[in-house]
Amino acid sequence: MAAKAKNSIPQFTWSTAEPAPLVLVTGAESFLADRATQRIRESLRAVDASLEVSDIDASSYTPGQLLTLASPSLFGEPRLIRVSDVEKCNDEFLLEMLDYVASPDRDTTVVLRHNGGVRGKKLLDTLRAGTGGAVEVVCAELKSDNDKYDFAAQEFRHAGRNISPSALRSLVQAFSGSGSELANACQQLIADAQGEITDRTVEDYYGGRVEATAFKVVDNAVAGRLGDSLVILRHALQTGADPVPIVATFAAKLRLMAKLFGERRNAGELAGALGAAPWQIDRARKDLQGWTETGLGNAIEVIAETDANVKGASRDPIYSLERMVNVVARYGRR
Known part of the structure; x- marks a missing residue:
């Protein structure tokens, strides 16, 4: 877990994200936000495979949607609610979410993705004040080659795949201009390449780009x-x-x-x-x-x-x- 920022809730990076009743996901890198949410979903499923997953678009929210999805089910399955576009949320979402934060359901994890901007600031301030047991996952932009190298290494490690250090360097160098393209390249190799990923593997897939x-x-x-x-x-x-x-x-x-x-x-x-x-x-x-x-x-x-x-x-x-x-x-x- 990373050091706390100037608020009273714990902060995590995308690679250390953990479930909580309320998870605020912020930062510029959307593909890292996706990885953080995926990590939370996998953690919840590892505890209970019956996890119910639902999605809400905060910009087109309809009244009652959150409470319906968060309500206890007949068989008591845990729930994950992924909320996108919180920075574009409508008034109905903001009002109902603020009410929910005051008393979140203990069997539900709500992940709120906020891409930046002032819309929804009252909600963010409330979460960061510690209301409802919230945590924050900060998905900062990958700026340095070292950041990109660490990200790519984590992608292969998480998938249980071996990649040689030189092949990893070549891959990062080939896609150093775009974190999202690097993420996609990693996932393609993980899905398609067989065995250990070597220099030759990277050359076969991205030779023109690398050269x-x-x-x-x-x-x-x-x-x-x-x-x-x-x-x-x-x-x-x-x-x-x-x-x-x-x-x-x-x-x-x-x-x-x-x-x-x-x-x-x-x-x-x-x-x-x-x-x-x-x-x-x-x-x-x-x-x-x-x-x-x-x-x-x-x-x-x-x-x-x-x-x-x-x-x-x-x-x-x-x-x-x-x-x-x-x-x-x-x-x-x-």
Whole structure:
């Protein structure tokens, strides 16, 4: 369980969500909210397979709907009520939900999904004040590669599937721009792939996507493979890749390498200080082979110039990109 926020109810992440009489699910990542709700449903079913599951749309709520679904059944089955669009709720829902929160049914779990905004604020404030035994699940946006890596690893772990570390890295790199696309890619591999998921598996399913990523361009460039890097770069651009995130990937990679230059502490000690996963630190250390401090400085300067050029400072951003790749592939020699 995560630390409590500035309210009096417990807070959880999507991966640690637990049932409670009232569960408020907030945050920008809808696919994480879906995972949290799924986790709650599975927890309830593990206790009693007769769980009844119902859905309510708060934006089109009809009076009496909540009380009807939450009323004790003839055989006493537990109930899960999933409420969507609470941020768009109508007045009828708000009034009846506030009444229900004051005395929730002990055999019913109500999951309320709120995507943000001011609508329903009175309900949120009431829940966060601790009324009705509520808890909150915060589904914050997956911003860093480390966040995405942890999410993908959890997806395969939860499904009981094995995936090699390098295959997992390739998958995350291929879908680093979209958490929801990464989630869908994980689920496709879980559903369709047989046995352990390896580099070859990821290549077979998402080869074109993997090969055309900025990560492949930068990995080949920092290793001095100019020809391979340029081929992948041109293919990426031809298939619609945006130059701006490509430059950003180069910048992140070279800055991490620069921070590690001459650093003797192990990856575990540095992970928190540098905001990078241990595997990223280990990889960056391997990439430093052949580089000098001067070369790293030159490369970072060229990357900064390229960043300005692809954002409008030059009429030929493609030339700037290829020049950047040339400099990096020559270990910073201009």
